[in-house]
Each structure stands twice: as structure tokens, then as C-alpha cells.
Amino acid sequence: MLALLDGVRLTPAQRRIAQCLLERGPRAAYLSSGELADLARVSQPSVTRFATALGYDGYPALRRALRNLEPAEDRPAGETEVQHALRAEHDALARLADRLADGGAERAAVAEAGKLLADTRTLPVLGLRSAAPLAGYFGYFAAKVHPDVRVLDHGGSTLTDRLEQARAAGATAMLAVVLPRYPKEALDALRDARAAGLSVVALTDSPVAPAAQAADVTLTAPVGSRLVFDLHTGPMALAMVLLQAMCDAAPAQASARLEEFEVSAARRGVFVA
Numbered sequence: 001m002l003a004l005l006d007g008v009r010l011t012p013a014q015r016r017i018a019q020c021l022l023e024r025g026p027r028a029a030y031l032s033s034g035e036l037a038d039l040a041r042v043s044q045p046s047v048t049r050f051a052t053a054l055g056y057d058g059y060p061a062l063r064r065a066l067r068n069l070e071p072a073e074d075r076p077a078g079e080t081e082v083q084h085a086l087r088a089e090h091d092a093l094a095r096l097a098d099r100l101a102d103g104g105a106e107r108a109a110v111a112e113a114g115k116l117l118a119d120t121r122t123l124p125v126l127g128l129r130s131a132a133p134l135a136g137y138f139g140y141f142a143a144k145v146h147p148d149v150r151v152l153d154h155g156g157s158t159l160t161d162r163l164e165q166a167r168a169a170g171a172t173a174m175l176a177v178v179l180p181r182y183p184k185e186a187l188d189a190l191r192d193a194r195a196a197g198l199s200v201v202a203l204t205d206s207p208v209a210p211a212a213q214a215a216d217v218t219l220t221a222p223v224g225s226r227l228v229f230d231l232h233t234g235p236m237a238l239a240m241v242l243l244q245a246m247c248d249a250a251p252a253q254a255s256a257r258l259e260e261f262e263v264s265a266a267r268r269g270v271f272v273a
Contacts, residue, residue, distance in 0.1 A: 001028075001069065004054055005225065008055025009180050014050045015228050016040040021066070029066035033059040085226035089233045094219055096234055102240065106219075109272060113201040113217045115177075118173050118253070122148040123172030124163060124193075127177040128186045134203075134232060135177045138239045144261050145247055145254040155185040160192055173199040175242075178211035179223060179235060190214040203235060203242065 005018055017040045020029040033047045036059075040047075045151070051062040079087075099106045123146050127135020132153040139151035150166055152159060166174075174193050178186045191214050193200050202215035205223045212218040221238040222230055224231030247254040265271060 001068065002003055004065075008053060008225070010050070010053060010084045010225060012228055013040075013042045013046050014053060015225070017042060017047060019228065029063055030071075031063075033090070053054065065187045077256040078094040081226065085224060085231065089224050089231055092222055092224065092234050094159040095239060096237065105113070105211070109217055109219060110241060111243045113219060113242055114247075116173040116199050116201055116217065117142075117242070118146070118246040119173055120173040121124070122150060122166045124150050124166040124171055124198075125153055125177070126174060126186060126189055126193075128153065128183045128189075130181075130230065130232075131179045131183075131186070134179070134236055135175075136238060137236065138175065138177070138243065140209070141240075141243055142246065145243075145250075145257050147162040147257070152189070159185065159189055163189060163192055163196065163198075167196045167198060167207070171198060173201065174209060175201045175203065176215070178209065179205055179232065180209075180230060184208050187211065187214065201242075202250045203239060 001018075001022055002210075010018060017036060019032075020036060020040045023173060024031070028036075032174060033044050037044045037047050047059050051057075051059040054062060056062040056065065090172070094109075100110065101107060123142060125135045125139045125142065127133075129137075135151050135153050139149050143149040148169065150162065152162055163206045176186065176190050176193070187210050190200055190202070190211060194214060200214060201217045201219065202209075202211040203219050204211040207218060207220050208211070209220070212220075219236030219238055223235060224233060
């Protein structure tokens with residue numbers, strides 16, 4: 001069952017359905033769509049859409065497939081679903097590390113993205129809805145090595161205003177963090193940025209995600225989808241790798257600004273350790 005779910009983008013309602021199936025093991029294959037809907041507290045059409053999202057014509061086809069599944073061997077006896085989800089994050093990080101090996105295409109893409117973001121006079125960092133915390137996290141540290149970082153974490157008509165202001169201030173590139181379920185406003189902002197002449201670096205979950213179509217450079221790390229809401233462990237790790245690439249692209253600037261910050265922080269007594 002977990003193999004069927006891996007890599008499939010599900011809504012929160014669909015994840016409740018998936019959890020109900022996982023919790024019931026082999027018995028899940030004998031639930032009717034109505035029974036499953038009641039257990040997951042969703043509508044019957046949601047169950048049908050869930051089956052379609054997994055690539056089946058409908059719930060009966062999914063149920064037949066479940067009856068043919070062999071018992072899962074990759075989850076140790078007694079391990080909870082939460083433990084299993086967290087161990088999956090460990091495995092995903094290991095795969096990300098392998099992808100970023102020296103000499104690989106993805107390592108080159110990270111280096112290219114780091115140079116684009118280091119060279120722009122003003123650095124807009126876009127992240128809406130679930131991506132807003134990650135955009136803020138990246139922006140906080142990026143401001144330690146870049147003179148003008150602007151986190152764009154609210155949508156609406158003012159978002160375009162702030163993009164235009166950044167462009168007028170000298171922005172030549174933008175980082176866009178776009179994670180499932182891919183806000184329309186974020187995708188519109190990517191197109192607006194490209195139209196304004198900005199190079200776009202997209203940090204998203206998949207090379208076929210909508211943001212990849214509007215980006216000059218796409219960096220990907222999958223989000224964990226085994227719990228009701230996403231785990232952003234992979235994208236957060238990749239964001240810090242990208243920040244390292246920015247520092248590598250402009251080492252003198254990064255070192256000077258870090259030293260300036262440490263002197264200022266010590267003078268103001270910002271930290272206790």
C-alpha cells in the first residue's frame with residue numbers, strides 16, 4: 001500500500017482515506033466505498049477521486065489491486081505510522097545526498113542557482129501558504145550574506161507591487177519556493193517575474209511540478225506525504241544547500257557580511273551564547 005502512495009500528491013482528505021486503509025491492513029481490501037468514506041469522514045466521491053489519483057479507473061479497481069498485494073515487508077513489526085514516516089524522511093535525505101554528488105547535473109544546477117541569487121542586487125524570495133515558513137527561514141539566513149533580501153510571503157495585488165519594486169531596485173533573479181498544493185498565486189507570480197525580466201530559481205518537490213514550467217533553474221526535493229500534512233524536511237535541507245552555493249559563488253561578500261553581522265550582534269548583545 002505504501003508503494004502505491006509513494007510519489008502521489010494527495011489532498012488532506014485523500015490522506016485521511018489512505019491512513020484508514022493503512023491502519024486496517026489486509027482488511028482494508030474488503031471495505032466498500034461507503035464504509036471507507038464513513039471511516040475517513042469524507043464523501044463517497046472523495047473515495048473515487050482517491051482511487052483515480054492512484055491511477056485506477058475507480059474504487060472497485062483499487063480494491064481489487066489491494067486484494068492482490070503481498071504483505072508489506074519494509075515496515076518493522078511494532079513500528080507506528082509516525083515512526084515509518086520519519087524513517088522515510090531519513091531515506092529521502094539519503095537519496096537527495098546521492099543526487100547532489102560532485103560532477104552530477106543536479107550539483108551543477110545548484111551551483112548555477114547559487115550564482116544567480118548571489119549576483120542579484122536585490123533578492124526576492126517567494127513563498128506562499130505552506131511554503132511561506134520555508135521562504136522566511138531561507139530569507140532570514142540569506143540576509144546574513146546578501147545586502148537586500150525581500151521575503152514575499154503574502155499574496156494579493158500587493159505581491160505584484162513588491163515584485164515590481166524589487167525589479168526596480170535592481171533584482172535580476174528570484175527564488176520561488178512552491179510546494180504542494182501549488183498555490184495559483186505563486187505560479188502567477190513566477191510568470192510575472194519572468195515577464196519582468198527576472199531569472200527564476202524554483203525550489204519545488206518534483207521536476208514535473210507546475211513551478212518547473214516557469215523556472216530557469218529547478219531544484220527538487222520530495223515532501224513527505226505519509227502523514228495527514230506534508231513534511232518539508234527535504235525542501236528545507238535543499239534550501240540550506242542552495243544558501244551554501246550562494247556563499248560559494250561570492251565568498252568574499254559572504255565572509256565580509258557575516259563578519260559585519262557578528263560584530264553588530266556582539267555590540268548589541270543580541271545572543272546569550
